[in-house]
Amino acid sequence: MTNFPKDFLWGGAVAANQCEGAYQVDSKGLSLVDILPDAKQGRWDALMHPKAAAQKTYDFYPSHESIDFYHTYEQDLEMMAEMGFKVFRTSISWPRIFPNGDDAQPNEAGLAFYDKLFQKCRDLGMEPLVTINHFDTPLALMEKYNGWADRRLIDLYLRYCDVILHRYHKLVKYWLTFNEINMILHIPFLGGGMDVSDLSAKEALQTKYQAAHHQLVASAKAVKMAHEIDSDIKMGCMLAAGEVYPNTPAPADVLAALQANREGYFFIDVQARGYYPNYAKAFFKANDLHIEMTDADLAALKETVDFVSFSYYASRLVSADPEVAAEKGEANVFNSLKNPYLPTSSWGWQTDGVGLRITMNNVWDRYQKPLFVVENGLGEKDELTADHKVHDAYRIAYLKENIDQMGQAIADGVVCWGYTSWGCIDLVSASTGEMAKRYGYIYVDRDNNGQGTNARYRKDSFYWYKDVIANNGVTE
Ligand code: BGP
Numbered sequence: 271m272t273n274f275p276k277d278f279l280w281g282g283a284v285a286a287n288q289c290e291g292a293y294q295v296d297s298k299g300l301s302l303v304d305i306l307p308d309a310k311q312g313r314w315d316a317l318m319h320p321k322a323a324a325q326k327t328y329d330f331y332p333s334h335e336s337i338d339f340y341h342t343y344e345q346d347l348e349m350m351a352e353m354g355f356k357v358f359r360t361s362i363s364w365p366r367i368f369p370n371g372d373d374a375q376p377n378e379a380g381l382a383f384y385d386k387l388f389q390k391c392r393d394l395g396m397e398p399l400v401t402i403n404h405f406d407t408p409l410a411l412m413e414k415y416n417g418w419a420d421r422r423l424i425d426l427y428l429r430y431c432d433v434i435l436h437r438y439h440k441l442v443k444y445w446l447t448f449n450e451i452n453m454i455l456h457i458p459f460l461g462g463g464m465d466v467s468d469l470s471a472k473e474a475l476q477t478k479y480q481a482a483h484h485q486l487v488a489s490a491k492a493v494k495m496a497h498e499i500d501s502d503i504k505m506g507c508m509l510a511a512g513e514v515y516p517n518t519p520a521p522a523d524v525l526a527a528l529q530a531n532r533e534g535y536f537f538i539d540v541q542a543r544g545y546y547p548n549y550a551k552a553f554f555k556a557n558d559l560h561i562e563m564t565d566a567d568l569a570a571l572k573e574t575v576d577f578v579s580f581s582y583y584a585s586r587l588v589s590a591d592p593e594v595a596a597e598k599g600e601a602n603v604f605n606s607l608k609n610p611y612l613p614t615s616s617w618g619w620q621t622d623g624v625g626l627r628i629t630m631n632n633v634w635d636r637y638q639k640p641l642f643v644v645e646n647g648l649g650e651k652d653e654l655t656a657d658h659k660v661h662d663a664y665r666i667a668y669l670k671e672n673i674d675q676m677g678q679a680i681a682d683g684v685v686c687w688g689y690t691s692w693g694c695i696d697l698v699s700a701s702t703g704e705m706a707k708r709y710g711y712i713y714v715d716r717d718n719n720g721q722g723t724n725a726r727y728r729k730d731s732f733y734w735y736k737d738v739i740a741n742n743g744v745t746e
Contacts, residue, residue: 282694299369417463581645585625623671
């Protein structure tokens with residue numbers, strides 16, 4: 271028995287900067303991630319200190335070449351179609367279209383690549399689901415404007431949107447304006463293309479929320495633009511989600527969890543409801559933040575998204591007690607406390623399928639807009655056997671638990687359009703810059719140092735997911 275509707279969109283997700291490689295091919299400009307150091311440093315460490323990172327030189331940087339999807343996309347998409355994908359999520363690389371972000375004309379070679387990519391998806395019966403900005407703002411916009419801290423990024427982003435929406439609207443129906451928009455508060459370099467490392471804590475907070483406002487206005491205006499270009503287009507927002515639990519039933523801990531959840535919901539409250547929530551205004555006041563917003567901005571925000579998408583990997587845990595809170599030990603960017611009821615992955619992420627059901631119910635209850643689970647999965651080290659197999663029972667167990675809980679959420683009454691598990695083909699990790707942290711159903715023979723044949727092999731999870739799709743979500 272399946273809980274999933276018959277037109278449920280099953281598929282997988284990648285992002286341009288983590289799979290395409292070809293980082294300077296066909297006049298592509300540099301993006302933020304192109305200057306980060308290699309796997310050994312840990313990308314998030316570098317992201318906190320971009321200037322330090324930029325001073326280093328490396329022989330090989332994984333995302334420069336990645337898995338070379340720019341040249342292998344046809345055969346890779348064919349393997350995804352073999353699994354039965356109905357949807358394929360990827361992003362457009364902004365610096366392929368506007369190499370410097372503010373060029374007079376778009377780069378035709380970059381546009382031509384996505385013509386072919388999206389057409390190939392269509393030919394294989396897959397809906398492309400396209401993220402407009404996934405962690406790869408053109409580097410030149412950081413150097414010239416300090417990224418989204420500057421209001422002018424709104425119009426530059428909208429010019430880019432205007433070009434790609436006009437060009438691809440016949441091929442692409444589903445769009446996301448920004449990947450994990452709330453990440454701008456945690457990793458401002460990656461999320462906002464800006465350096466706040468020299469600022470005081472208060473100035474940094476002010477800058478991050480001002481930049482967030484610029485992204486929210488840009489997102490709302492992009493939604494309006496898309497609807498005007500083609501009324502069939504569905505525009506979504508995208509949150510790095512994961513329910514935050516209180517460490518104990520102490521009311522202070524419950525309140526701390528509520529506040530931590532709001533830090534992410536703040537963005538979606540604006541994008542799905544069309545106005546700033548009162549608690550955000552109270553937060554700005556309490557922290558003496560003065561966010562410049564014009565009447566025209568507030569009017570623009572009224573254009574809301576058609577659906578709400580999110581990534582979900584794990585739940586989180588907070589405490590109001592500063593001594594307990596100091597014990598945080600997770601590798602996750604959110605710095606969660608350790609939850610003794612949950613297993614921990616090799617990278618310290620605490621996996622929690624029930625947390626997906628809780629998150630889906632809460633997001634649905636809050637917005638009453640269709641959901642799309644656009645990232646979920648387990649990053650692990652895989653071993654390729656001599657006969658080119660990968661026995662990834664751990665990944666199957668994770669996905670089974672999460673897909674079953676997603677089905678339970680749908681049985682609870684949540685409306686969900688689809689599911690694209692993350693990194694359906696192995697690619698470079700966003701947080702660590704490694705190839706070794708793998709999520710795929712398809713193994714790619716390339717390591718952190720660029721060694722390997724770059725050949726593709728089907729993991730055990732490939733055949734498992736193919737059956738899940740064929741049986742519309744039955745995981746037995
Ligand atoms: C999300 C990003 C993705 C992706 C994923 C897994 O935050 O949207 O780009 O990489 O996390 O994270 P990681 O690659 O760090 O394991």
